[in-house]
Structures are given as structure tokens and as C-alpha cells.
């Protein structure tokens with residue numbers, strides 16, 4: 001051995017061998033990493049290629065690409081999205097993404113494309129885009145939050161829960177989101193009977209970070225008598241519309257009569273007779289109707305609208321996740337006096 005490699009016993013020779021080995025490993029890793037990156041790029045390109053071949057009357061590809069166009073075109077795409085013209089918005093995003101090479105420069109465009117697919121209801125495409133972003137940038141919280149929403153809409157609660165782990169590592173404890181998923185998962189579980197479901201949901205009221213409105217809404221659907229036992233009079237404002245539209249068969253007059261606020265609500269609704277004492281609910285619209293009834297005017301009703309605390313948008317119907325910004329537990333209920341139109345008995349449940 002000494003004759004083949006004269007410096008075999010030389011410590012410098014050993015160091016040289018180690019350096020050579022490190023270089024070989026480093027080169028191999030670099031080549032493999034490049035190969036993986038190219039495969040990911042190819043998969044994204046294939047996906048985008050397929051989508052861009054779909055028939056579309058808005059042919060943006062006729063415009064020759066220039067980097068100065070990126071900002072104005074991304075603003076144009078945002079405008080299309082806000083106007084609900086998702087097809088045009090998607091065309092613009094695809095055009096920009098296909099023409100920009102650097103991931104860093106097109107990451108926000110991919111995010112917007114994923115969000116637009118989500119809004120347009122293309123959940124699988126949205127999932128693909130968010131997963132592509134996370135392959136390259138695992139700490140992208142926007143992509144993680146939106147991927148969780150996509151899985152939730154796909155009823156894939158296990159996958160949705162998995163997105164919470166990286167979010168927790170990144171500093172968001174996701175406590176409300178965890179409760180929200182726990183409840184959604186329970187409600188979709190057909191192995192559990194209604195009685196057990198209602199009991200489990202009622203137990204959620206004892207836990208922190210639950211949505212009182214959502215829990216009570218589900219409880220009124222599954223077991224009204226359990227719901228009435230769980231009424232928290234301090235939080236009636238957050239379920240006023242649910243109580244207002246409850247069918248008479250689901251009312252518990254023993255509990256209603258024992259509480260001034262509830263008495264007042266159902267007196268305003270016309271389900272309780274006026275007596276000498278006029279109950280006060282502390283809710284302006286309800287107390288106004290009760291006073292009007294006392295004066296003989298019974299043609300007043302309530303109408304409800306719903307706002308989102310986060311994006312400040314207003315909607316005519318109730319929601320669990322804001323239709324605009326997808327926030328949970330962000331709903332605010334606004335009640336307004338209106339002239340009674342006809343006898344309606346529809347329920348929100």
C-alpha cells in the first residue's frame with residue numbers, strides 16, 4: 001500500500017481524502033437538489049400549461065411580455081378578482097407566472113392564483129398551487145392558512161389539521177381554528193349518533209376558544225332542549241337571529257318565562273301575551289317592538305344583516321367563515337326594525 005500511495009501514512013493525505021469525499025457528497029447533493037427542483041418546476045409548468053390551453057375569450061398571450069408589465073397586470077388581475085371575473089383574473093396570473101422565472105418574484109402571484117381558484121371554487125387547483133408554493137417556501141403562512149381552508153371545504157379534516165402544525169411552529173397557536181375544525185369534523189362524522197353529537201357539542205361550551213354562536217346553532221339543530229339548557233343570557237346578542245327564527249315547536253317556555261331578556265324577545269315576536277310588567281331586554285330593537293305593541297302597533301318585525309369584524313364587509317345571510325376573507329368567529333349580527341310583511345316561520349337551522 002505504501003508503494004502504491006507513498007503518502008498513505010501522511011496525516012495530510014488523510015485530510016485530502018476527507019476533503020475529496022466532502023466534495024463528492026456536496027456535488028451529489030447539489031445535482032440531486034437541482035434534479036428535484038427541475039421536476040417540481042416541470043410539474044408546475046405541466047399544470048399551468050394544461051390550464052392555459054383551456055378555451056378562454058380573454059387572450060392575454062397576444063401581449064408581448066415585458067417586466068414593466070408585471071405590476072400593472074397584477075393590479076388588473078386583482079381588479080378582475082374583486083369584480084368576481086375569476087376567469088380573466090386567472091388568465092392574467094397564469095400569463096405572468098409562465099413568463100417570470102424566479103420563484104421569489106412570482107410567489108405572490110402564485111398565492112393570488114391559489115386564492116382566486118379558491119374563490120372560483122376550483123378547490124383541487126387551489127390545493128395544487130398552495131402545495132407548490134409550500135414545496136419551495138415551507139414558511140409561507142398565507143399558503144398554509146389557505147391550504148387549510150381548501151381542505152376544510154373538501155371535508156378533508158385530517159389534512160386540514162396537518163396544516164396547523166407548521167402554523168403553530170411559526171408562532172400562531174391556532175386555538176380557535178383547532179376548535180373550529182374539531183366541531184366541523186364531529187358534525188360530519190356519521191358514525192356518531194345525534195344524541196352523542198349533541199352532548200359532545202354541549203361539552204364544547206365548557207372549553208376555551210369555542211364559537212358560542214356556532215355551538216348553539218348546531219345544538220339547536222340537534223337537540224333544542226339541550227340548547228335551551230345551555231343558553232348564556234350574556235351572549236344572547238350573538239344568537240338573537242337564531243332565537244328569533246326558531247319554530248314554535250322548538251321553544252322552551254319554562255326557560256323563556258324565567259328570564260327577562262328571553263321573555264322580552266318572544267313577547268316582541270308575538271309568542272307571549274303582554275302583562276302588566278314590561279320586560280326589558282336591553283336590545284334596542286326588541287324593546288322598541290315591545291313598546292310599540294303596548295301602544296297597539298303590532299306590524300313591526302326584525303330583519304337581520306351580518307358583518308365581518310375582520311374585513312368589515314356586510315352580507316344578507318349568516319356565515320360560519322366569512323365569504324370574503326374566510327375569517328372564522330368574525331360574524332357580527334345587526335338587527336333592524338322593519339314593517340311586518342307576512343307571517344313567516346322559517347328557521348335559520
Ligand SMILES: [Zn+2]
Pocket residue numbers: 308309310311312313322323324325326327330
Ligand atoms: Zn371577512
